[in-house]
Every structure is written in C-alpha cells, then in structure tokens.
Amino acid sequence: MAEMIIKNGVVYDPKNGIDGEKNEICIKDGKIVENVGAGAKIVDAEGCVVMAGGVDGHTHCAGKINTGRIMSPHDMRYAPIPGLSGEEPRTKLLRPQVGYNTPNTYAIGYRYSKLGYTSIAEAAITPMMARHMHEEFEEIPILDKLGLVLMGSNWQVMQYIQDKDPEKLKAYMAWLLLASRGYGVKIVNPGGGSSWTWGKNVSGLDDKVVDFDVTPADILIGLAEANEALNLPHSIHVHCNNLGVPGNISTTLDTMKLLEKVKTKRDRQVMHVTHVQFNAYTGTSWMDFASGAQDVADYINKRDHLTFDMGQLMFGPAMTMTADGPTEYRNARMFDAKWSNYDQELEDAGGVVPLNYTSQHFAHATMWSIGLELALLVKDPWKVMFTTDNPNGGAFVNYPEGQALLMSDKKRQEVIAGFPDMTMDRISLPNIDRELDWGEIATMTRAMSAKMLGLEEKGHLGVGADADVAIYNIQPDKVDPSVEHEKIKKALSFAKYTIKGGEIVVRDGEITATPKGKVYWVNAYENGITPAEKDRLMTDLEERFKKYYSIQLSNYMVEDAYLPRPVEIRPEVI
C-alpha cells in the first residue's frame, strides 16, 4: 500500500504526551510508522488539528436500533443537521442515506466518518441477537466495530454465581464471547432484566432476583472477577440499577464502591460505568429531583478503579433503546409514548421508546446539565468518555455540539439562560467555568475510549497504531473555542480529512472511499479453561438448550462467514 505523510498539522495525541505540537505523521500499510520514503503522498494539514480517529466506546448501532427504525418511520423526516441527517440519494460512490436517530446502516458509517470517528462499539447485544448484529456490522461501511455481550441477567450466569462455581462461570462467559463473536461483558440493570420476565424489577444492589438466590451485587462481583480471571481486554461495562429514577445516585455510588475490591492485572479500570447522567439523580421524586453530579464526581476523583461515560442529553427527538426492560416500560407510561418490549428467552430483556427532549422541561434541562457537569467536575479526562449513549440521549451526529459545549462556558450559559426557572436550583452547571482544551477533548473522544476498551492499536498516533486519523479544519492558536462555538462545531462535524487504515475516506467533509471495516472479537475460550471444564459446561448447555431455548445449540454460534474481516484477540493466559 502507498505511503503517506501528514505534514504541518497541530497534533494532539494524549497517549504519547503530544499536546498541540507541529509533528509529521507517517503512514505505511495502514499503520503509523517512524518514517516514509520520499515518494510518500503528502497530506497538507496546515492550519488544522490532527488527532487519532475517534473511538465511540458506547453506541447503539446494530441490533435494537432496528426496532427503533421499525417504530419510527417518521425518523426519515428529521433533518436538523444538514449533511449529517435526513434523506440523501445514492451517488456513484455512496448508498442512499436516511434518518436521524435511527439512520440506515450506510448513513451510520458515513456520518461517523465525517465526524472523524473510525471505530465504534455496539454497547448491548444478547448472544441470541449476535448474528443479526454482525449482519448489520457488515453493512456499516468504513468503521471498525465491536460488540459488547449482555450477561447481567443471563440465567446460566446467575445459576453459576448462585452455585459459587467461578470456574464454570468463566468457561461460560468465554464461550458466550466465542458464540457471539463478542468483545466484552456488558451488564445492564443486573438481575432486573431477568425479573422483568415476571413483570418485576430489582430496586437496589441487595434485592433478590426473581427465582434465583443472587443479588445484583453478586452478579456484578461474580462477572467482574471472572472478567479479570479471563484477562479480557475490556473491563465489565455496567449500566447501573435504577436508571432514570430520582434518588438513584445512592445505587450508583454503591455500585462504584462495590467494585473497589476487584483487582486487575491490566493497566485499566475494573469497571466502566456507562451513561452516568441517567444514574446521577438525587431526590425522592421528580418534584425534588436534582443533579447529583458533584457527589459522583467527588467519588470518581478520589478513586482509580473505574471510568465512566457521560450519556449527554441533546435537545430534540431521541430514541431510547436499552436492555433495561422495566425502565423502558416506565418511560413509555410516563411520556405516553410508543413502547416496544423484549424478552430474550434466558438472556435478557429490553425495550425501545422514542422520546423528545426539550429545553423547556425542567427535567430534561436538568439532565442536559448533569451530563456536562459530570465531564467538567471529574478532573482527569482519562476517566471520562464523551457519549450521548447514542441515540438514547441524542443522535451521534450531535457529538460536535456536545464537545463544543465542553469547550465553551459562554455557550453553556447562553443555553442555561433559556431554561425554565424550576431548573436553576437543581443544577450546578452555572457555577462551573471549566473549559476543556483540545488535548482533553482528544482524550475523552479517542485516547481514553481506546484504552478503556483495551484497543491498543486505536486512539493514538504512536508507531504501530492503526493509521486512523482525523484532521479538523481549525487553527488552535487562532480560534478560541470559548467564544467561537459555531466554528468549532462545524469543524468537528465535517472533518477536513478522515483517514481509515491509511486510506483517505473523508475529504472536506465528503466521503471519498468506503472500505470495509474490521470487527474485533475476543477469544478467551482457550484461556486456562481445561477440557474437563469445557465438558462440564457443554453438559449444561445441551440441557439448557433442549429444555428452554427456541433454537438448537448447533444453530446458536455465529459462524466465520459473518465476520469477513475479523480481528481475533486472544488475551494472554494468566
């Protein structure tokens, strides 16, 4: 493959300690290299910011999003962001694009690329849905992808935790990743998804799950310890209990504290807590509900065992989709909205509900503030990932708006000025004047998320990294993000160049090539799991499938054909 050199750009590469230096980036065979020959293609990044390609460590882009599409045919009419939403006819190069919160697969690939993102993680997939996820992945162009597998309400997981059989749990988790070609362990409302089968939920870490002698706390600890015993690249990825309920901050803090005792051999967190905005509410009802961001941030500032993402809310239509079935039922009832519900046999629950967030509703305005407060109050950007929990808090095409807000106190105050008075004593954002710099934005959007996921070749521009690069048309020494909100937003929305695996895929905000991305998955089934252990597991699996599943064990595994460009990661045996 041809060589390439990116010249004259101002480089932000937090992992390698580069914070706004004029450096050259050399690319050969899809990788960043030390130097290239004289014939290398020159990409002139004069007057531009250069970063690694963005890594979205938590997004809903394959799987449940399809239910969102079915429920919202009108989504194709929404086009609030020209160039990143609405209908666009096919061209010689591109497939047709449509939608906003639930765009078609091609639009997902093109639009993330325009934002300078090159890797995304589908955040919640049941093993039963995995084949479908991979089918959608195949049709999402350009981006590298991975899927996190739901395990927090799985009957067999809970059974092995109840039986105090960590070896079998380990074997089963590794087998689930193998069966689904998944990358990591996702836990959504631990135990709640299973209880939802009986119309019940769990209300805290110490509730018993219906029909099992385990609690959410047991599930979290069991899965976290097995996750570390398997030495998986990513930690457990947790959506806490009681999401969206006023007063849920105590559950969130208890969950964070619970995981303090888990140890890892890897250089990363032992738990990633996702979309914390939805889990940082004080109060006892919506009447006295307020931001708990300060308490959460104080805790996170003192501890190093966890990372989190924002789950920032964006005003306008959104599509909530989660494995947290009871939460979606509550949403649908509260807002008199459309509701779709899942019960995925022994594996998890789920739901999809379209919502509309408005700055004129104090609750939505408060939620908008909490996401930003969390990112600004936590001092170390290596603990924070920028997300909107796409499309739960808002569509990913709003990322530039959110990122630009983090860089401008002035713009935030302008938005807050339009909020209803009932919001003001619930939030602390008006008193936070921190403005993030480019290095911190680069950390929260690529370096941190790649490290958090354990993707060593992503999120940085050091030698050996994948040649995924985003070049934004903004001069950091000339444009002041704190006053030029629109300029920043525009530059981040339409990258001057996006380079994926050494190939220019976006130029001046337009797609120029649509290579197929890779799919990362983790094979830990050979990781210290003895043949005897596998036999023990297989006996269980055969019985479970015969007794309960609607499909045969032999039809369950995702076949190789579904991953045309796989990257198999085998964790080191410990």
Add this chain to the structure above:
Amino acid sequence: MQTVTLTPNRSPTISIEAEKITPDAFAGKSAAEIRAIGAWEGNEEITLADIFDVAVDGSGDAAETKIVIDGDVPRVKRIGEAMTAGEIVVKGDVDMRCGALMSGGSITVEGNADSWVGREMTGGEILVKGNATCYAGGGYRGETCGMRGGKLTIEGDVLDYLGEHMCGGEILVKGNARLLAGVLNWSGKITIEGDTTLPGGEMKSGTIFVKGKVLEMLPSYKDEGTEEVDGVTYRKYIGDLSRNGEGVLYVSV
C-alpha cells in the same frame, strides 16, 4: 387571477409523486414553465408535460391561482401538498396524500380520494365529493400528531382510521366510516353522519359525533347519559378509559 388547466394525456400505471402541483408552485408561471416542473414516476424523473396537457389563462400570485385537473388522476399522489393558498379542483379521482400538510386555500375532489387525504393539514379546506379510503385526516406513519387544523369534508364513505392521531381541525363524513374512526386522537372534531364501528379507540381527548349507528362499541367507554347538542339528542360517552382518555363520543339515539 390565474387559471391553470391540466388535462391528463395518458393513464400511468405506476404512481406519480407530484407534490409540486400546487398554486404556490404554479403562481405567475407560464404554460412552458409549468410543463417543465419535475415529478417522479417510479424511479424515473419526468416533467408534468409527460402526463398533462397544460393551459394557462392569466397570471397571479398563489392566492389568485386556480388549478383545474380536467379528468381522473388516480395514480397521481400528493396533489396540493403543503399548499398555502389558492384553489385546486380535480374533476375525477386522486391518489394518496392529496392536500397533505396544506395550510391554506381549498381543494375540491369531484371523484374519490385515496388514503391520507388531508394528512397533517393545518389549515384550508378539502372537499371530497366521492369516497375516501383509509387515514383521511390522519398522521404520517410513526408520528403522533395527524390533522391539526382546517376542514376536511367527505361526502361519500371512508374506510378505516379516519382522523387517526388528530390534533385539531374538523372532519365531516356524510357517509359511513369503517373501523376505528378517531383512533389515538388528541383533539379536534369528527362528525360521521352515517354508521361506524369501534369509534374512538385509544382516544385521549377530542370529540366525535356519530349521527348514524355505532355497529360495535368499544367496552372502554363510560356512558354519561343523554345530552342535547344543537337540537339533537345524543348518548354521551367518555373515553377511551384504557388510556385514561377524556374524549367525548356522542352517538345519536
């Protein structure tokens, strides 16, 4: 005053998307300019000249523009879409979504209208002298708000989901309405002079008058006794209680 006469010159079998047949788009234009206005026939881009002979008399702004479609156009969709003023008269049948999103002016269809006539209209008047099919005055697929204002009159019968998700305005059906008229309604007034079946399913608020018979009544409506409105005695029901609705359903006794 400008009168534009469109005479169909063939009978297409594939539906034609012709949202530009509006007084707003035709106002002040010559016959040649109107002939060149684009439309889609299936996946092929055509011009209005491909389906109509065009004659123009006089000139005027949208409010002074009258469009006469002189014949049946049962495969031409979206006539009068989003029109704000002026008049359209169709001397025959029309395809789906006639008058969708219109906010002013008037449309008269002398024949039958297909589904979604007056979809999401916010103002103006539509008169259908024949029958209409489903979702008359309804909403866009997936949206939760249908017709919001204006008046829709259908002199013949309609099929299912009349005024689905209606948020305002007025619908008058002189014939019968089939299933679930006023389903999921938020507001507005629907009058059915003929018979209907299961009116007001999941209605939140709004008013439905049935002057004929209700062939089957939803069980989730509460009988409130009789009430006289404009000299006519009705039995009054409140519902749909399955959705904590406060809609009012009057059925003539």
